[in-house]
Amino acid sequence: MHAGSPKSPGRTKNGLGLETDDWMDISVPISDGMVTWPGDPPVRILRLTDIEDGDDCTLSALSMSVHTATHMDAPSHFTSLRHGIDKMPLSAVVGNARVIEIDDPVSITAGELRGHKIKKGERILLKTRNSRERWDRKPFDESYVFLSTEAALYLVDRDVLTIGVDYLSIGGYGGNMAEVHKIILSAKIWVIEGLDLSRTGPGLYEMVCLPIKIDNCDGAPARALLRPV
Amino acid sequence: MHAGSPKSPGRTKNGLGLETDDWMDISVPISDGMVTWPGDPPVRILRLTDIEDGDDCTLSALSMSVHTATHMDAPSHFTSLRHGIDKMPLSAVVGNARVIEIDDPVSITAGELRGHKIKKGERILLKTRNSRERWDRKPFDESYVFLSTEAALYLVDRDVLTIGVDYLSIGGYGGNMAEVHKIILSAKIWVIEGLDLSRTGPGLYEMVCLPIKIDNCDGAPARALLRPV
Numbered sequence: 001m002h003a004g005s006p007k008s009p010g011r012t013k014n015g016l017g018l019e020t021d022d023w024m025d026i027s028v029p030i031s032d033g034m035v036t037w038p039g040d041p042p043v044r045i046l047r048l049t050d051i052e053d054g055d056d057c058t059l060s061a062l063s064m065s066v067h068t069a070t071h072m073d074a075p076s077h078f079t080s081l082r083h084g085i086d087k088m089p090l091s092a093v094v095g096n097a098r099v100i101e102i103d104d105p106v107s108i109t110a111g112e113l114r115g116h117k118i119k120k121g122e123r124i125l126l127k128t129r130n131s132r133e134r135w136d137r138k139p140f141d142e143s144y145v146f147l148s149t150e151a152a153l154y155l156v157d158r159d160v161l162t163i164g165v166d167y168l169s170i171g172g173y174g175g176n177m178a179e180v181h182k183i184i185l186s187a188k189i190w191v192i193e194g195l196d197l198s199r200t201g202p203g204l205y206e207m208v209c210l211p212i213k214i215d216n217c218d219g220a221p222a223r224a225l226l227r228p229v
Numbered sequence: 230m231h232a233g234s235p236k237s238p239g240r241t242k243n244g245l246g247l248e249t250d251d252w253m254d255i256s257v258p259i260s261d262g263m264v265t266w267p268g269d270p271p272v273r274i275l276r277l278t279d280i281e282d283g284d285d286c287t288l289s290a291l292s293m294s295v296h297t298a299t300h301m302d303a304p305s306h307f308t309s310l311r312h313g314i315d316k317m318p319l320s321a322v323v324g325n326a327r328v329i330e331i332d333d334p335v336s337i338t339a340g341e342l343r344g345h346k347i348k349k350g351e352r353i354l355l356k357t358r359n360s361r362e363r364w365d366r367k368p369f370d371e372s373y374v375f376l377s378t379e380a381a382l383y384l385v386d387r388d389v390l391t392i393g394v395d396y397l398s399i400g401g402y403g404g405n406m407a408e409v410h411k412i413i414l415s416a417k418i419w420v421i422e423g424l425d426l427s428r429t430g431p432g433l434y435e436m437v438c439l440p441i442k443i444d445n446c447d448g449a450p451a452r453a454l455l456r457p458v
Contacts, residue, residue, distance in 0.1 A: 060294070091250070206247050208439065213258045223452075
């Protein structure tokens, strides 16, 4: 079915824009025992009752770090700012977003970002070598591509609204992890981590990324969608 | 700021539609110890580390039934259909939705629904007396307004795509709870429960309701937004 066909009104009929069939899900699935940040509590999905066991319904409980799978960080995660994820303005995650493909196989550098003419208020998703495989199905990879400290400072200087990355942290493992979080979150840039950009080329998209609204929390799991502009 | 002002491109500039400032959040916040379905595991938000205690970051873990706060039910919740929430088509939750205001203070009846000329494929959100107070901040209320069995059968007959309700279950407490779930979920109608419709009048809206993508699960917490058409 294509946009504009009778069952899919498309983005202009009646002025309505959402009912197209080109939304792509860029969230990774949450599954029991999946990769997490080392030391974080494991993901547990516990089936409390099950129709296949003769119960009246199937009912599951979820237990995990809020920084699991595709998720967002609030400023309170690494700063003394009290902004929890429930205080995030919807404008941070609903609107245009640009996917930038990063060539450097080690880190995202300020030099490489400079070539992309990033503008104030942009939502930037950074696709790296991490997206060459479905990292969410593998053990933790200490050598994921991360944001260099200089690149973090550059994004603050550019005054971006939101950044997204394709592994579990914006900062490097055993390196600048805390530093990069402090730089980005102190500037109240909203952070999406754990995206699946494996099927997403560079370019401009419309994005909706909605974290669940956990009261006064340092982060939350999120569902993220893109469609081409 | 109004749609169309320089900082808010509005829904037509460049053909882009999302960046308006009239999105309303109709999700209830998830908080430690909040009301749940009786017998479900409690909501626990555990602060594992805290900057205020001298830790390097603030990190929380979440533990709860997946049928907590604003959430969705998958067919596998009450039927032998194997459709988990991760199999939900995005069309179920991204597109137009109609808020219908229900007058009956006890249950949503087929008679009252018939007056609203519900059409095949509609996404219908049912605003009832439940929305007169912030139910998510109160103890469990056994007398919430629920979908009558006849109304459930009527919605299946109308072939709606998605329904949303403003309390924790589509069916009645101690009554037709299981029956209504089986009728609706067997028909593969997607179900949103636990909405906050207190600030939402009847009428047509655009909706984005995104559950987190829990692998093969009977439901998932969700974030839901509306804006007027």
